Amino acid sequence: QVQLQQWGAGLLKPSETLSLTCAVSGGSLSDYYWNWIRQPPGKGLEWIGEIHHSGSTTYNPSLKSRVSISIDTSKKQFSLRLNSVTAADTALYYCARGDYSSYYYFDFWGQGTLVTVSS
Amino acid sequence: EIVLTQSPGTLSLSPGERASLSCRGSESLTSNYLAWYQHKPGQAPRLLIFGASHRATGIPDRFSGSGSGTDFTLTISRLEPEDFAVYYCQLLDTFGPGTKVHIK
Numbered sequence A: 001q002v003q004l005q006q007w008g009a010g011l012l013k014p015s016e017t018l019s020l021t022c023a024v025s026g027g028s029l030s031d032y033y034w035n036w037i038r039q040p041p042g043k044g045l046e047w048i049g050e051i052h053h054s055g056s057t058t059y060n061p062s063l064k065s066r067v068s069i070s071i072d073t074s075k076k077q078f079s080l081r082l083n084s085v086t087a088a089d090t091a092l093y094y095c096a097r098g099d100y101s102s103y104y105y106f107d108f109w110g111q112g113t114l115v116t117v118s119s
Numbered sequence B: 001e002i003v004l005t006q007s008p009g010t011l012s013l014s015p016g017e018r019a020s021l022s023c024r025g026s027e028s029l030t031s032n033y034l035a036w037y038q039h040k041p042g043q044a045p046r047l048l049i050f051g052a053s054h055r056a057t058g059i060p061d062r063f064s065g066s067g068s069g070t071d072f073t074l075t076i077s078r079l080e081p082e083d084f085a086v087y088y089c090q091l092l093d094t095f096g097p098g099t100k101v102h103i104k
Helices: none
Strands: A003-008 A018-025 A033-039 A046-052 A057-059 A067-072 A077-082 A091-099 A105-109 A113-117 B004-007 B010-013 B019-025 B034-039 B046-050 B063-068 B071-076 B086-091 B099-103
Touching: A003 A091, A003 A105, A003 A113, A018 A033, A018 A091, A018 A113, A033 A067, A046 A067, A046 A077, A046 A091, A057 A067, A077 A091, A105 B034, A105 B046, B004 B086, B010 B019, B019 B034, B019 B086, B019 B099, B034 B063, B046 B063, B071 B086
Parallel strands: B010 B099
Antiparallel strands: A003 A018, A018 A077, A033 A046, A033 A091, A046 A057, A067 A077, A091 A105, A091 A113, B004 B019, B019 B071, B034 B046, B034 B086, B063 B071, B086 B099
16 A cells, blocks of 8 residues: 655744655555645645656646755655745645546545744 | 636535535546545545546445536535545646535
């Protein structure tokens, strides 16, 4: 069974950099896309970006200037960095596996990390 | 950019009742790319339906998906207590705003 375990700093000050990592176990990185998705308090889900095991990335245009996703295939981990955070980046952040082989869905998710941006 | 609209925003029902949740796209959607998720507080979203009508592994058959074009529906035939949650539709990298199903 595929499991995603995520971690990272939960409290940031404005202008700092958000950094989260997600470790994949029970399955291969190959043939999938590895995503970050967030949910601001009281709001819906927002896709942040994705990375393929090859290293190719795609980002949400609204965050593209501040976001970076990387992957370490040897450790089976992928990471999110979001620069210059503000209160608007306060959210529950999830990592998730994307399967786009024939359909398009996120089938395995991390447990979520609450990130709060406050001075 | 496709916009997904979900209705109703909130659904008040009793256990045992039938729930019908709508997801509408601003333009015609590719059914293969339409999925539904259940989200409960403190838990990760759970994939219910992919390809508009295919149940994900382990999902009870009281959950079903249907639709094509711009209109899709998630139906819960008989609500169980554990089904009260927020439900999202998703197309590619876009999520709908969600429908909250709560106990009447």
